[in-house]
Amino acid sequence: DSGVTQTPKHLITATGQRVTLRCSPRSGDLSVYWYQQSLDQGLQFLIQYYNGEERAKGNILERFSAQQFPDLHSELNLSSLELGDSALYFCASSVDVSYNSPLHFGNGTRLTVT
Amino acid sequence: EDQVTQSPEALRLQEGESSSLNCSYTVSGLRGLFWYRQDPGKGPEFLFTLYSAGEEKEKERLKATLTKKESFLHITAPKPEDSATYLCAVLPGGGATNKLIFGTGTLLAVQP
Numbered sequence: 568d569s570g571v572t573q574t575p576k577h578l579i580t581a582t583g584q585r586v587t588l589r590c591s592p593r594s595g596d597l598s599v600y601w602y603q604q605s606l607d608q609g610l611q612f613l614i615q616y617y618n619g620e621e622r623a624k625g626n627i628l629e630r631f632s633a634q635q636f637p638d639l640h641s642e643l644n645l646s647s648l649e650l651g652d653s654a655l656y657f658c659a660s661s662v663d664v665s666y667n668s669p670l671h672f673g674n675g676t677r678l679t680v681t
Numbered sequence: 682e683d684q685v686t687q688s689p690e691a692l693r694l695q696e697g698e699s700s701s702l703n704c705s706y707t708v709s710g711l712r713g714l715f716w717y718r719q720d721p722g723k724g725p726e727f728l729f730t731l732y733s734a735g736e737e738k739e740k741e742r743l744k745a746t747l748t749k750k751e752s753f754l755h756i757t758a759p760k761p762e763d764s765a766t767y768l769c770a771v772l773p774g775g776g777a778t779n780k781l782i783f784g785t786g787t788l789l790a791v792q793p
Contacts, residue, residue: 609785623780672724
């Protein structure tokens, strides 16, 4: 068990809808990352927060947004969902942003858009 | 552009048959190379970090090595419980973030 908690585990929704994915980092970790994993593309970095502030942005669509709250949990909001958004969404956390601070991943939220 | 390529895509071994997985990378400076294991339906589990060419790390039947262009994950006398997808990721140099760039993984199946 990595200590990173993601909810819900599974989410099935229709095109055009909006969903929120939640992540609680490991105790003591200040940085949170969101990754998308699809069958053909592997793990793609979406966005990183450190202590409540956005730190880095990857190939995150404008329809997607995220935030990290004062208690350090994070939420990823996906709106105007399309079939191609179906994927596994992983949250990871690390102690800080130093190069020797490995990422620890949760077990993901599987999103299915129908 | 920073890139990570893993080979082979899939590998089937008999129990006890040692082999190696390859991770080649092209990055603008390398601050670290990471190996993860991912079981079906689970998130990636951290295994090793390597920082400089020539460095080696070991954990049970696994040994990771690093050169200036690639990393190898050697699996000695594997057991069925070593079956998983092994992911390699790099942390490019520069910047104030430690976001990782992942390869697409090697799916390892170890048969009894």
